[in-house]
Amino acid sequence: MSLLSLIQGVADRVGAPLTATIIGSTDSNTRRLLALAQEEGKQLASRDNFAWQVLQKEYTFQTVISQEAYSLPSDFAKLMNETVYDRSRNRYVVGPIDYKTWNSQKAMLVTRVDPGFRLRGNQILIMPVPTAVSTIAFEYVSKNWCKSASDTEQNAWAADTDTGILDEDLMALGIVWRWLKSQGFDYAEEFNTYESAV
Numbered sequence: 001m002s003l004l005s006l007i008q009g010v011a012d013r014v015g016a017p018l019t020a021t022i023i024g025s026t027d028s029n030t031r032r033l034l035a036l037a038q039e040e041g042k043q044l045a046s047r048d049n050f051a052w053q054v055l056q057k058e059y060t061f062q063t064v065i066s067q068e069a070y071s072l073p074s075d076f077a078k079l080m081n082e083t084v085y086d087r088s089r090n091r092y093v094v095g096p097i098d099y100k101t102w103n104s105q106k107a108m109l110v111t112r113v114d115p116g117f118r119l120r121g122n123q124i125l126i127m128p129v130p131t132a133v134s135t136i137a138f139e140y141v142s143k144n145w146c147k148s149a150s151d152t153e154q155n156a157w158a159a160d161t162d163t164g165i166l167d168e169d170l171m172a173l174g175i176v177w178r179w180l181k182s183q184g185f186d187y188a189e190e191f192n193t194y195e196s197a198v
Contacts, residue, residue, distance in 0.1 A: 001163065002160060002161050002163055003159070007030070007037060010037075011033060014176060014179045016033065017029055022157075023157070023158065032182065036182065038157055040174035042155070051080065052141075052166060055077075055141050056080065057141075058137060058140075059076075059139075060087075060135055061135075062133055062136075063134045064130065067129070068126060070126070071123055075143050076143070077143035078141045080139035080140055084124075084136065085136070086135070087134070088135045093115045093116060093126070094116040095116050096117060099120075102116075102118045145166045146163065147162065147163055147164075148161070149161040149163075173190070173193060173194040174194055176190050
């Protein structure tokens, strides 16, 4: 199902006028449906109580001697707890370490026995600073919940031919209750149906 067919299906269900295009449309109903579809995708992808398995990924990188900070993946949304490991040394990397503990340990003259990490400024920081090259691996949740026709993952609808990575039927339910709410209609039943489906 494309963005176009998703929005047309929702428009049909809520009685909004159907349009031939979504992205770039000047029709106010279509623009509102698109805005609600963007909101639904972002909110559904970032639900705090669980991580969608389809958005879970693994990331690995090589440490560099004397380098503390490493970039996170460009689609990084949140870390999967207790998944950071030094695969070269077969060791769990403790963390994320809070800012107070991190700074106090950096100030100490004693070096950590177990490696630790902290997330800051879209980077993962490793302590102690590596003295050898190691492979670090972790699992994370991607912020990309849709993709282009050429399978490029995205965190927003950008073309009528885009498709959802998350379940599009679920997205449609979310757009329907959001539409009803935005129009001032009763949306309790549709919201409950959506939450049950989630």
